Amino acid sequence: MADNDPGLTLERKRGSGVKLVYDLLRDEILDLKLAPGSAIDEVQLASRFGMSRTPIREALVRLAGEGLIETLPNRSTMVSNIDFLGMPAYFDALVLMYRVTTRLAAQHHRAEDLEIIREHQAEFTAAVEAQDALAMIATNAAFHSAIAAAGRNSYYAAFFDRLLGEGRRMLRLYYQSYEDRLPPRFVDEHEEIIAAIEARDVTAADRFGKAHGEQIVEQIGRLLTRNDRVDIDL
Amino acid sequence: MADNDPGLTLERKRGSGVKLVYDLLRDEILDLKLAPGSAIDEVQLASRFGMSRTPIREALVRLAGEGLIETLPNRSTMVSNIDFLGMPAYFDALVLMYRVTTRLAAQHHRAEDLEIIREHQAEFTAAVEAQDALAMIATNAAFHSAIAAAGRNSYYAAFFDRLLGEGRRMLRLYYQSYEDRLPPRFVDEHEEIIAAIEARDVTAADRFGKAHGEQIVEQIGRLLTRNDRVDIDL
DNA sequence: TCCAGAAACGTTGTCGACAAAAAAAATACA
DNA sequence: TGTATTTTTTTTGTCGACAACGTTTCTGGA
Numbered sequence: 001m002a003d004n005d006p007g008l009t010l011e012r013k014r015g016s017g018v019k020l021v022y023d024l025l026r027d028e029i030l031d032l033k034l035a036p037g038s039a040i041d042e043v044q045l046a047s048r049f050g051m052s053r054t055p056i057r058e059a060l061v062r063l064a065g066e067g068l069i070e071t072l073p074n075r076s077t078m079v080s081n082i083d084f085l086g087m088p089a090y091f092d093a094l095v096l097m098y099r100v101t102t103r104l105a106a107q108h109h110r111a112e113d114l115e116i117i118r119e120h121q122a123e124f125t126a127a128v129e130a131q132d133a134l135a136m137i138a139t140n141a142a143f144h145s146a147i148a149a150a151g152r153n154s155y156y157a158a159f160f161d162r163l164l165g166e167g168r169r170m171l172r173l174y175y176q177s178y179e180d181r182l183p184p185r186f187v188d189e190h191e192e193i194i195a196a197i198e199a200r201d202v203t204a205a206d207r208f209g210k211a212h213g214e215q216i217v218e219q220i221g222r223l224l225t226r227n228d229r230v231d232i233d234l
Numbered sequence: 235m236a237d238n239d240p241g242l243t244l245e246r247k248r249g250s251g252v253k254l255v256y257d258l259l260r261d262e263i264l265d266l267k268l269a270p271g272s273a274i275d276e277v278q279l280a281s282r283f284g285m286s287r288t289p290i291r292e293a294l295v296r297l298a299g300e301g302l303i304e305t306l307p308n309r310s311t312m313v314s315n316i317d318f319l320g321m322p323a324y325f326d327a328l329v330l331m332y333r334v335t336t337r338l339a340a341q342h343h344r345a346e347d348l349e350i351i352r353e354h355q356a357e358f359t360a361a362v363e364a365q366d367a368l369a370m371i372a373t374n375a376a377f378h379s380a381i382a383a384a385g386r387n388s389y390y391a392a393f394f395d396r397l398l399g400e401g402r403r404m405l406r407l408y409y410q411s412y413e414d415r416l417p418p419r420f421v422d423e424h425e426e427i428i429a430a431i432e433a434r435d436v437t438a439a440d441r442f443g444k445a446h447g448e449q450i451v452e453q454i455g456r457l458l459t460r461n462d463r464v465d466i467d468l
Numbered sequence: 469t470c471c472a473g474a475a476a477c478g479t480t481g482t483c484g485a486c487a488a489a490a491a492a493a494a495t496a497c498a
Numbered sequence: 499t500g501t502a503t504t505t506t507t508t509t510t511g512t513c514g515a516c517a518a519c520g521t522t523t524c525t526g527g528a
Contacts, residue, residue: 065299
């Protein structure tokens with residue numbers, strides 16, 4: 001289990017250890033390779049990465065700052081649970097950010113932004129066609145993150161990135177249950193969004209951004225209600 | 235200078251050191267007691283607080299996570315500069331959050347929320363009457379933070395708190411230049427907001443929240459343009 | 469005098485070790 | 499057998515020390 005990290009005990013550049021651990025743990029958490037609620041052991045991580053506990057600890061503090069792990073004082077630290085009760089609030093914020101970032105991108109984007117966005121859309125399309133759920137989720141987040149960057153508002157962009165990160169876990173849960181059959185509808189919606197941004201049509205960007213967000217919300221909502229409808233013998 | 239921290243070398247509860255340093259440094263940064271761009275020395279802080287560098291470091295990592303300090307690798311860490319070029323983006327986000335949180339508070343608040351909000355408003359009024367700019371800025375942020383909490387959306391609340399924190403520094407700059415003469419107009423606007431929330435009037439809450447935000451933006455904008463208008467001999 | 473290289477200094481990143489705190493296990497007692 | 503108390507174990511929080519890196523100062527040569 002620890003063998004997928006070969007050669008990590010070799011000498012690394014000074015200061016690169018924290019980023020390494022942070023990035024890897026973050027990905028593992030967001031891709032649900034580390035289950036929500038599972039415990040995190042510092043010494044185990046230290047031996048796994050071949051370094052002391054200090055840089056591990058710093059990475060954990062950073063992750064805790066993003067809310068990805070929770071650390072009870074003097075007790076074990078664990079991967080944060082997904083807050084299902086807070087999902088309406090989450091989706092509310094997500095849709096609003098979809099709208100706002102897409103609007104701003106339509107207003108402030110430059111030519112080079114569109115190229116980057118199109119690259120992400122191409123990767124997203126490839127992931128959908130390959131039925132690779134993990135890649136599809138990651139490239140989708142990157143696509144919208146690029147749109148937010150084109151909107152030239154770092155506050156929205158940072159907040160949106162955080163929401164998208166949290167969303168990666170829920171989406172993973174969602175597609176796991178659908179056995180990686182991915183609806184290609186997202187690809188078309190993305191194209192609509194790109195067209196609206198390119199045309200600098202703020203109204204259309206807002207409308208498509210909202211529709212895209214609400215469509216995702218609706219799909220996940222459908223999944224949840226379906227899961228709730230278990231047969232109960234009376 | 236270090237004598238306003240008496241008895242800090244005495245034994246503290248295990249695990250309380252980080253929070254102590256974090257809270258104090260955060261306040262000093264937000265109140266501009268630590269100037270933006272000024273360097274932060276770990277060993278100096280360690281001796282000042284009578285503890286090792288390790289908990290200091292953890293507090294600094296947390297502050298860096300919030301963007302309050304910047305740390306260049308292998309070089310000195312410093313208090314983050316205020317991003318004046320990003321101010322339009324900041325105010326855009328701030329006004330939107332004013333609107334959204336006030337709307338949601340009008341929808342979802344409970345009776346006990348209003349009590350808390352009114353308490354903060356009382357403290358804010360007292361600070362304005364006492365012409366205490368620092369207290370006024372802090373209580374104003376607490377007032378709006380309480381409204382966001384009443385809106386029952388933790389994502390908006392966290393984002394809003396972050397914006398308000400960053401705003402404390404700009405507001406401090408603003409009132410410094412006006413020599414602590416505080417416009418009492420804010421008090422009335424707060425009362426309007428409270429009334430709209432209590433009446434559960436979403437439309438009015440949105441309108442007052444937006445007006446409140448834009449009024450602040452306008453005031454700060456006036457300050458900046460005034461400062462820009464220096465006489466230049468030709 | 470000016471500049472290049474070397475040495476000295478200060479600061480950060482990392483390490484191993486130890487003590488406090490909680491959890492788990494073991495023991496005593498009814 | 500069940501429960502309360504003590505002991506052991508595990509894990510975290512903190513510490514002092516050291517090495518790496520950047521900066522500054524010093525020195526030598528043209």
